[in-house]
Amino acid sequence: MSAPSTAPALSSPARSGPDAPAPTEARLLDFARRAAADTALVASLPLSPDDRTWLRLDGPGGSEAWLIGWPPGTGTGWHDHADSLGAFVTAAGELRENALAARLPTDGWRALELADGVDRERLLPAGTGRAFGLHHVHEVLNTSPDRHAVSVHAYHPPLPRIRRYSRSGRTLRLEQVERPEDWR
Numbered sequence: 001m002s003a004p005s006t007a008p009a010l011s012s013p014a015r016s017g018p019d020a021p022a023p024t025e026a027r028l029l030d031f032a033r034r035a036a037a038d039t040a041l042v043a044s045l046p047l048s049p050d051d052r053t054w055l056r057l058d059g060p061g062g063s064e065a066w067l068i069g070w071p072p073g074t075g076t077g078w079h080d081h082a083d084s085l086g087a088f089v090t091a092a093g094e095l096r097e098n099a100l101a102a103r104l105p106t107d108g109w110r111a112l113e114l115a116d117g118v119d120r121e122r123l124l125p126a127g128t129g130r131a132f133g134l135h136h137v138h139e140v141l142n143t144s145p146d147r148h149a150v151s152v153h154a155y156h157p158p159l160p161r162i163r164r165y166s167r168s169g170r171t172l173r174l175e176q177v178e179r180p181e182d183w184r
Contacts, residue, residue, distance in 0.1 A: 023061040025131035028087035028154040031060045032129055035067065035152040036091035045069050047148050057152070064158035070095065070149040075141035078165035078172070082106075082135065084155040089129030093149030097122045097130070099138035100172075106135055114170045124151075137165065137172070 023031075035041060035057060046053055047069045059065030064084075070093070078098075102118040122130065129151075132138070142149040164176040 021061070023059070023063050023085070023154075023156045025085050025087060025133065027060055028063060028085060028156060029089070029129060029131040031063070031065065032087045032089040032152040032154050033127075035065070036089040036127070036129070036150075041067065042091045042150050045150060047071070047150075057154075059154045059156070061156065062158070063154050063156035065152065065154040067091075068151050068153060070142035070151070072142060072144045072146050072148065076139050078137060078139045078167050080104075080135050080137045080163050080165075081155055081159055082161045082163060084157055084159055085131070085133055086136065086153065086155045087129060087131040088124075088140070088151050088153040090124045090126050091150040091152055092126050093142060093144060093147050094123060094125045095149050095151055096141045096143050097124060097138050098141070099132075099136065104135060104137060104172075109174065111171055111173045114172055116170075 045055055045067050049071055051071065052074055053069040055067040057065035057067055099120045100114065100118050101120045102115065104112065124130070159180065162178045163174060164178065166173045166175050
């Protein structure tokens with residue numbers, strides 16, 4: 001991925017500051033929708049033909065937010081955002097989210113056998129998105145063979161860790177735990 005930079009904040013209708021309530025999933029999704037609809041912001045993202053690119057945004061209530069560019073055929077791999085709520089909205093192109101509709105144990109395991117029926121797939125064309133709760137396991141993909149996608153993501157609290165998984169059939173394996181210091 002290319003080096004991040006920071007974009008200006010969107011105005012937030014809810015109050016901010018140390019005494020402000022923590023953002024909810026709905027507030028994160030509202031922020032992501034407004035940012036995704038900001039055509040000047042979306043156009044400001046430099047796109048790479050090979051690697052994902054991103055801009056850091058000032059999210060609501062101290063949340064962490066990103067504008068992300070997805071070249072054709074790129075994706076995140078299976079992961080979760082651990083102890084953070086989140087939301088994302090496709091601003092351009094189309095993304096696919098594969099997710100698990102099951103609550104997994106939060107710690108203390110290396111491999112799990114997934115039950116039948118836990119897989120969910122969502123196609124998210126421009127203007128659509130979703131919010132999710134703690135420990136949501138998913139992968140996000142741009143499956144287009146020739147078109148970039150752009151999306152806005154917001155997390156609260158700011159990501160304390162990301163757990164990365166591999167998947168083979170019904171077996172999900174914890175491969176790595178990343179912390180903010182690993183992303184510098």
